Amino acid sequence: MSRVMLVSPSRDLARRVRTAVGDDLTVLAPEQLPAGPGQLLALAADSDAVRVVLVDVGEDDVVTDRCLDLATRLEQAFPQVGVLLATTRGEELALRAMRAGVRDVLSPDLGVEDLRWVLRRTEEASATRTPGPRVDDVFTGRVITVASPKGGVGKTTIATNLAVGLAGQSPQGTVLLDLDLQFGDVGAALDLEPASTLGDLVTGAAARDVIAMKSLLSRHASGLHVIPGVASPVEADRITTAQVSALVELLKREFRYVIIDTAPGLGEQTLAALDHTTDLVLVTGLDVPGVRGLRKELALLDELDLHPATRHVVVNMADTSGGLSVADVEATIGRGVDLVVPRSRKVVRSTNEGRPIVLGQPRDAVSKGLQTLISRLAPVTDGGGPSGRHRGRLGR
Numbered sequence: 203m204s205r206v207m208l209v210s211p212s213r214d215l216a217r218r219v220r221t222a223v224g225d226d227l228t229v230l231a232p233e234q235l236p237a238g239p240g241q242l243l244a245l246a247a248d249s250d251a252v253r254v255v256l257v258d259v260g261e262d263d264v265v266t267d268r269c270l271d272l273a274t275r276l277e278q279a280f281p282q283v284g285v286l287l288a289t290t291r292g293e294e295l296a297l298r299a300m301r302a303g304v305r306d307v308l309s310p311d312l313g314v315e316d317l318r319w320v321l322r323r324t325e326e327a328s329a330t331r332t333p334g335p336r337v338d339d340v341f342t343g344r345v346i347t348v349a350s351p352k353g354g355v356g357k358t359t360i361a362t363n364l365a366v367g368l369a370g371q372s373p374q375g376t377v378l379l380d381l382d383l384q385f386g387d388v389g390a391a392l393d394l395e396p397a398s399t400l401g402d403l404v405t406g407a408a409a410r411d412v413i414a415m416k417s418l419l420s421r422h423a424s425g426l427h428v429i430p431g432v433a434s435p436v437e438a439d440r441i442t443t444a445q446v447s448a449l450v451e452l453l454k455r456e457f458r459y460v461i462i463d464t465a466p467g468l469g470e471q472t473l474a475a476l477d478h479t480t481d482l483v484l485v486t487g488l489d490v491p492g493v494r495g496l497r498k499e500l501a502l503l504d505e506l507d508l509h510p511a512t513r514h515v516v517v518n519m520a521d522t523s524g525g526l527s528v529a530d531v532e533a534t535i536g537r538g539v540d541l542v543v544p545r546s547r548k549v550v551r552s553t554n555e556g557r558p559i560v561l562g563q564p565r566d567a568v569s570k571g572l573q574t575l576i577s578r579l580a581p582v583t584d585g586g587g588p589s590g591r592h593r594g595r596l597g598r
């Protein structure tokens with residue numbers, strides 16, 4: 203077993219880490235650091251057991267760049283492994299490290315007790331993080347619901363970006379449903395002027411007949427099918443949870459990916475969607491009320507016995523200015539954070555322009571983070587197309 207990997211030139215740090223974790227440790231020198239995350243884990247005695255990689259980047263800029271790059275790729279490929287950075291330049295590197303998916307930045311002088319605590323905390327959080335989908339789950343329709351206890355944390359942004367990203371892989375097979383009945387703004391986020399709305403889809407012929415239903419869907423340039431929210435609050439009041447439930451049931455038989463954007467909290471429509479949900483994306487900002495709300499929401503989901511196959515906790519609009527860290531979030535909610543998306547003004551612009559950032563600015567840090575989530579939810583196929591059964595490797 204080797205749960206912890208340490209990359210460091212310092213024998214002293216290696217000695218302290220060994221005292222902290224015992225023999226569950228593989229130590230590498232920085233020059234042994236391979237380029238790929240799989241290659242790195244393969245250097246451990248038991249690569250599947252690794253939960254924490256602690257990289258001591260010293261003062262060296264080249265090693266720092268390589269480490270941060272590797273941290274991003276580890277985060278994408280092996281979300282169950284947490285990366286920690288040891289550096290004397292913590293303040294300078296904190297933001298870059300966080301963007302790269304690093305869980306915490308430590309001083310290389312940390313004592314044994316502190317090291318033991320931080321390594322254990324990271325390991326526990328890593329153990330609860332969601333690995334990518336199992337191969338067998340991949341070709342059944344997935345229902346991906348984006349929810350949060352608080353408003354304005356980026357649900358619609360994440361849902362629309364996920365949806366166009368998944369539509370890139372499966373243009374005929376992806377549909378986005380706006381279930382924020384009162385204030386849904388999926389149409390605006392995608393710059394769509396819908397001819398029909400959710401109200402039209404859950405009544406009349408469309409509620410009974412797939413062809414009629416499909417003829418009412420709006421199409422985005424990416425190929426994505428869209429069911430925008432209702433036209434007015436009056437129309438919203440008329441829509442029942444049974445209608446929503448029947449619609450989601452129909453959609454999941456017809457589409458490979460059904461993405462559902464929701465209103466804040468766990469209202470009755472969101473609960474109806476959660477009954478069908480295979481993958482739940484829970485979003486919070488780095489603020490105390492949001493994180494506490496998330497803790498309550500997780501507890502409530504457990505109480506209601508709502509256990510989708512995967513839960514992905516996303517910290518959105520992350521910046522360090524509020525004094526809260528991702529580690530604080532993990533300590534509060536008692537599980538790992540699966541993805542950290544930085545705050546960026548480009549997102550606001552993309553929302554205002556109605557063009558999701560993964561399409562408009564694919565190289566931006568926000569887009570890269572969202573791509574990580576997309577690849578965890580979708581397999582990388584080898585050309586099978588929307589109905590293809592060619593199984594590629596999992597895009598974890």
Ligand SMILES: Nc1ncnc2c1ncn2[C@@H]1O[C@H](COP(=O)(O)OP(=O)(O)OP(=O)(O)O)[C@@H](O)[C@H]1O
Pocket residue numbers: 350352353354355356357358359360382464465466518519520543544545546547549550551553554568
């Ligand atoms: N990572 C980010 N960086 C900066 N701004 C962001 C980021 N994510 C979202 N935003 C902005 O925050 C605002 C709220 O986002 P969004 O509408 O997606 O939140 P929401 O959770 O759907 O809100 P509501 O609960 O009201 O539906 C938008 O203007 C959006 O552009």
Ligand SMILES: [Mg+2]
Pocket residue numbers: 357358359382386387463464
């Ligand atoms: Mg919204």
